[in-house]
Amino acid sequence: MASRTTHDQQAEPWAASQLAMLERMLLIRHAETRLARTAKETGLPGGVHLSIGQEASAVGICSQLETDDWMTSTHRGHGHFLAKGGDVDTMFAEIWGKRTGICRGMGGSMHVADFSKGIIGANGIVGGGLAIATGAALAAQLDRRGRAAVCFFGDGAANQGVFMESMNVSSIWKLPTIFVCENNGLSEFTVSSTVTAGKLADRARAFGMPVEVVDGNDVRAVASVARAAVERCRRGEGPSYIEAVTYRIHGHLEAEDLILAGGSYRTPEEIDIWRKADRDPISRFRDLLAAEGLCDPETFAAMDDAALEQVEAAVAFAEGSEAADPDLARQLMFVGGEG
Amino acid sequence: MASRTTHDQQAEPWAASQLAMLERMLLIRHAETRLARTAKETGLPGGVHLSIGQEASAVGICSQLETDDWMTSTHRGHGHFLAKGGDVDTMFAEIWGKRTGICRGMGGSMHVADFSKGIIGANGIVGGGLAIATGAALAAQLDRRGRAAVCFFGDGAANQGVFMESMNVSSIWKLPTIFVCENNGLSEFTVSSTVTAGKLADRARAFGMPVEVVDGNDVRAVASVARAAVERCRRGEGPSYIEAVTYRIHGHLEAEDLILAGGSYRTPEEIDIWRKADRDPISRFRDLLAAEGLCDPETFAAMDDAALEQVEAAVAFAEGSEAADPDLARQLMFVGGEG
Amino acid sequence: MTRKRYTQAINEALHEEMARDPKTILFGEDVALAVFGDTRGLLAAFGPERVRNTPICEATIAGMAVGAAAAGYRVIVHMLFSNFIYTGFDAIANQMAKLRLMTGGQIDLPITVLAVYGGGASQAAQHSDSNHPVLMNLGGVDVLVPATPADAKGMLKTAIRNNRPSFFLQASGLGAINGDVPDGEHLQPLGRAAVVREGRHVSLISVGSMIRATQNAAKQLEKNGIDAEILDVRSLIPLDEDAIVASVVRTGRAVVVDEARDSCSAASQIAAVIADKGFSALRAPVKRVTVDNMSMPYAPNAEAAVFPNADDIVRAASSICQPESVQA
Amino acid sequence: MTRKRYTQAINEALHEEMARDPKTILFGEDVALAVFGDTRGLLAAFGPERVRNTPICEATIAGMAVGAAAAGYRVIVHMLFSNFIYTGFDAIANQMAKLRLMTGGQIDLPITVLAVYGGGASQAAQHSDSNHPVLMNLGGVDVLVPATPADAKGMLKTAIRNNRPSFFLQASGLGAINGDVPDGEHLQPLGRAAVVREGRHVSLISVGSMIRATQNAAKQLEKNGIDAEILDVRSLIPLDEDAIVASVVRTGRAVVVDEARDSCSAASQIAAVIADKGFSALRAPVKRVTVDNMSMPYAPNAEAAVFPNADDIVRAASSICQPESVQA
Numbered sequence A, B: 001m002a003s004r005t006t007h008d009q010q011a012e013p014w015a016a017s018q019l020a021m022l023e024r025m026l027l028i029r030h031a032e033t034r035l036a037r038t039a040k041e042t043g044l045p046g047g048v049h050l051s052i053g054q055e056a057s058a059v060g061i062c063s064q065l066e067t068d069d070w071m072t073s074t075h076r077g078h079g080h081f082l083a084k085g086g087d088v089d090t091m092f093a094e095i096w097g098k099r100t101g102i103c104r105g106m107g108g109s110m111h112v113a114d115f116s117k118g119i120i121g122a123n124g125i126v127g128g129g130l131a132i133a134t135g136a137a138l139a140a141q142l143d144r145r146g147r148a149a150v151c152f153f154g155d156g157a158a159n160q161g162v163f164m165e166s167m168n169v170s171s172i173w174k175l176p177t178i179f180v181c182e183n184n185g186l187s188e189f190t191v192s193s194t195v196t197a198g199k200l201a202d203r204a205r206a207f208g209m210p211v212e213v214v215d216g217n218d219v220r221a222v223a224s225v226a227r228a229a230v231e232r233c234r235r236g237e238g239p240s241y242i243e244a245v246t247y248r249i250h251g252h253l254e255a256e257d258l259i260l261a262g263g264s265y266r267t268p269e270e271i272d273i274w275r276k277a278d279r280d281p282i283s284r285f286r287d288l289l290a291a292e293g294l295c296d297p298e299t300f301a302a303m304d305d306a307a308l309e310q311v312e313a314a315v316a317f318a319e320g321s322e323a324a325d326p327d328l329a330r331q332l333m334f335v336g337g338e339g
Numbered sequence C, D: 001m002t003r004k005r006y007t008q009a010i011n012e013a014l015h016e017e018m019a020r021d022p023k024t025i026l027f028g029e030d031v032a033l034a035v036f037g038d039t040r041g042l043l044a045a046f047g048p049e050r051v052r053n054t055p056i057c058e059a060t061i062a063g064m065a066v067g068a069a070a071a072g073y074r075v076i077v078h079m080l081f082s083n084f085i086y087t088g089f090d091a092i093a094n095q096m097a098k099l100r101l102m103t104g105g106q107i108d109l110p111i112t113v114l115a116v117y118g119g120g121a122s123q124a125a126q127h128s129d130s131n132h133p134v135l136m137n138l139g140g141v142d143v144l145v146p147a148t149p150a151d152a153k154g155m156l157k158t159a160i161r162n163n164r165p166s167f168f169l170q171a172s173g174l175g176a177i178n179g180d181v182p183d184g185e186h187l188q189p190l191g192r193a194a195v196v197r198e199g200r201h202v203s204l205i206s207v208g209s210m211i212r213a214t215q216n217a218a219k220q221l222e223k224n225g226i227d228a229e230i231l232d233v234r235s236l237i238p239l240d241e242d243a244i245v246a247s248v249v250r251t252g253r254a255v256v257v258d259e260a261r262d263s264c265s266a267a268s269q270i271a272a273v274i275a276d277k278g279f280s281a282l283r284a285p286v287k288r289v290t291v292d293n294m295s296m297p298y299a300p301n302a303e304a305a306v307f308p309n310a311d312d313i314v315r316a317a318s319s320i321c322q323p324e325s326v327q328a
């Protein structure tokens, strides 16, 4: 996580790392809350899938990664992007469809990518990142520099065959792939348990890789299993599977109510349970750090304000930027690469 | 297996069923041995993949099926076709490319199918039958007549994601699918263990279905696990996984030497081990039946001769038949089905 | 006739055909809650045996359609966005399109695949493909792109009821349009193009989603003294070559409008048909208005720059209708 | 110049390019033992890190190619038969073809996919597809169909060395043909068609596998007093439209010959280009010799009935070259 370095100056590296995680979760939460508001109020060019409630998984995993480790993400990718060190300004500009966007407005929410940070990208295809991460892991193995390739995917994606294929290849070649299943119990508007046989973790076990099922709303727990998996990668010991059990608070996408037209796939009560302070990954971690004396209410408020400010600055940046270059797509496809 | 009915007149149904299995294995062996010879001597229109050495798996499984149970097969499908009650005359005519062929010459060796016998067909796509069998199992479930859908596939095919997907769907819907992995240790010219992580059976276990790994050259053992799986299907209890450990004696396809051009992926010694009388599924079963007093040498010789005769009659039938209708493909695609 | 939205017309067709034949089943991801509204109410009406939410596994969904159809059912499958057709493509291209031929005609495959296609809504590259050309080349599946609610209903009912595998592709831009739909049983034969507007100077041949841009273009052209005929092809496989050629014989000029990428597009196929069978009537080059060889960019202005619009059609038509030649 | 088999030329290109750039890697099913002979010796020469047999899992093979290329490697992938491209199609159509665009050009994807395509050897429907049209429509991958050993070597080397994803499709019928191949470094620029035979009366435009049938047809036509020009397109994306139009300008007539199914074929694309850009030179309908809308049947006689041959080409060319008009 790139923000770790901003805390290098602090006396206590562990405390700094904890605050950095909290900071990054706040940034993700505020960024996505703002996206929800904008989607509702003025609209955004395309749809957005928010990961509100799932921040601990993105941040816990990425806290153990270096900038040059690889990462692939999903349609629900803003959190992964920011956790891996992506920049909120250029992410917003991308979602707003501007030429200052990280993908120059060509990709949008579902395709945010930043290769300079190892972010291969979000993906509009459920399961689309699995084999790509495995390919990046192959590159990492050939590079012999101890890099890892993390693949985020959902419990819905775990029913795509490419999940098993990629685990198989990663295992036989001992690739440094880390399979991170964010199990939020939902696949779009379907309750995953109705379409999923057995335990997902057993699928990974069948390929002989170490498996950890972890409370995905406990950022420290996630970071700890991630550390072990990353170390395996660094030592060339092969892939790991991590399942972060979590929940998405918002709809599948922000236009959900319109699509459902009165139908529903979960109850408000269910959502409320996960909204509680002792379940929410941020308030939970905040309270823990407070109890440990690492983050008093003033420090937290200051961090919260800073995140909010950063997000508002990003909105201003996006709104103030020029629209995408309408000729860029053509240029990208027909110029360059001929070698 | 259709031939079971030919023994209805016998006093001892169990003994009859045993002889029927032996008979069917002999038919397959002679049919494929003849195909090998013809491929070498005069050539066949297309390539053939032979299952010599694997007859017990095809026959053991299909001995427990009724004509209206469904079955999908592989590129190595002659044995499955004959075991499920397919007719050797029309199969040969098909491979010879004749209009009397079971697919009127349109499909050839890799696509032999006979819907009147529940044989959905061989398949040129590795893993291609898995989802099709699952769909047939869905139909069987809706029919409520207790039918099963058997899917044969190889250990190489087990690395296709569609294998896991199909097991997942079969499990959640409790479909009467029977996944039969013929594990011969080889995927084309690759030793499967070099490209396969973990145990295949564990993949099936992860989906919560009963698993049996069985000596695939012991026809009685195969029949016995098949019986249990079929009964589960009949009772609506859902899918099963059976792994028949076996070996293919011939090359991946009959033109193998030409393709390999001196290269090799196994030793002659390895092949010899599986050729031995105590490993070969036919001689082994013959000796067992002899020891049990169910098949004396004369009976066996008579059966053997009968199979050989049947095969030669099939060759004559194929050779004597008219070439395929050259206009049929066009007719099939452009006429009919408009409904 | 009742005025209905396109999506409603589809929904009605699904309800009617499932009621008509109890061996008709429907499955796909999230069909119970009807992501696009088209499968709404089916679960309640026909129960969880015949209407099933699948896991996310397009390869198996498509393969199961083949298996269930081969085993005697009439299968409707929803693939959501047409980009996800690629994810299930093996079962489509290698099995669905070929099984009838390979088995010597032992079976029919009454399968109807639903998917929403096309751009225009900033859904970006992976949710905006117009991939009817890829399906048109498979050689064993019908490809339908109705442009009106009436055709949507009539053609979908025909496709479900016949015994051929077909892809029923709904343009994402057309889902909300309204139109008159015949009440009760309405079966539209496939492979028939429709003359939507008669004209003397040029044939604008529209594929699926492009109908509105084409109609707008015709209005603009009229102001410039060019009287355009509009042909809505409706069905791509089978393709109504006779109607296409007949239109060109009437006008002598053709512009083919297709949201697909140009290379091997439906537009190119239609242009090729005209260059062969309509050649003697042709008085000018056959123009294509299509998308360049690329996927849809996300930003609205960048997408608009790539997306075929009425101006593009007017420009193409004008380039082959010189005032003097039009008067001739 | 040395005389070599087509497959040998590919093998040589692979050896040279892997030797040239240590970041070039190759994987696929059975590449160690070289099912088609084209990857022979690579494992021994470059070791098991860079040359890998994969499990049978085309979806992941294609996806890994994207990931490894995005992460800095030059990737060569063997998909065996072009029918198996469908099995890995999601990663090809949704990822490989789109990633450069979607990321705003952050990365190049130096990927070369090898596959053998086409019928003629009774391999039946699932091993005989000519699916270059499907790839041509994806809008983000190059599609190469060299017809001679020299072009196979020169174009493959260029494709591997450039930074665009490309499909290098080898016609199964051409694998054993011989031809002169320049010794040493031979890089053939892409997107250039070749005039294989000059002629005055009609342009026979051949796609990939069809070159021999086209050459035989030209000989027969010559006997009938028709002097045919032959253009071998060599590369379909990018397509040498200039050379195609130039040829038609010279002859005034065109027959496009393509082993693909007709609907949305390369032949149709080329015919469409001619009907637009070459219209003013056209003196007769543009003919296509292709496969009907179906897969290859197995039986040799049935396959031959479907497969385009020299007689079909002669017939098509003759139909547009009436003796009197040819003399004109």
Ligand SMILES: Cc1ncc(C[n+]2csc(CCOP(=O)(O)OP(=O)(O)O)c2C)c(N)n1
Residues within 6 Å of the ligand: A074, A075, A076, A124, A125, A126, A127, A153, A154, A155, A156, A157, A158, A184, A186, A187, A188, A252, C029, C056, C058, C080, C084, C087
């Ligand atoms: C190949 C493919 N199939 C279907 C979809 C539509 N879709 C988008 S997200 C989604 C559910 C994904 O569930 P999961 O993987 O658990 O991720 P989550 O949304 O819960 O984060 C579906 C079905 C898609 N984008 N791609």
Ligand SMILES: Cc1ncc(C[n+]2csc(CCOP(=O)(O)OP(=O)(O)O)c2C)c(N)n1
Residues within 6 Å of the ligand: B074, B075, B076, B124, B125, B126, B127, B153, B154, B155, B156, B157, B158, B184, B186, B187, B188, B252, D029, D056, D058, D080, D084, D087
């Ligand atoms: C999708 C696909 N990929 C690759 C092939 C080429 N191929 C044919 S058979 C085979 C090996 C199959 O191994 P296995 O499933 O174990 O069956 P076996 O040949 O051992 O009976 C391969 C790779 C194919 N036919 N289809």
Ligand SMILES: [Mg+2]
Residues within 6 Å of the ligand: A154, A155, A156, A182, A183, A184, A185, A186, A187, A188, A192
């Ligand atoms: Mg989920």
Ligand SMILES: [Mg+2]
Residues within 6 Å of the ligand: B154, B155, B156, B182, B183, B184, B185, B186, B187, B188, B192
């Ligand atoms: Mg095997």
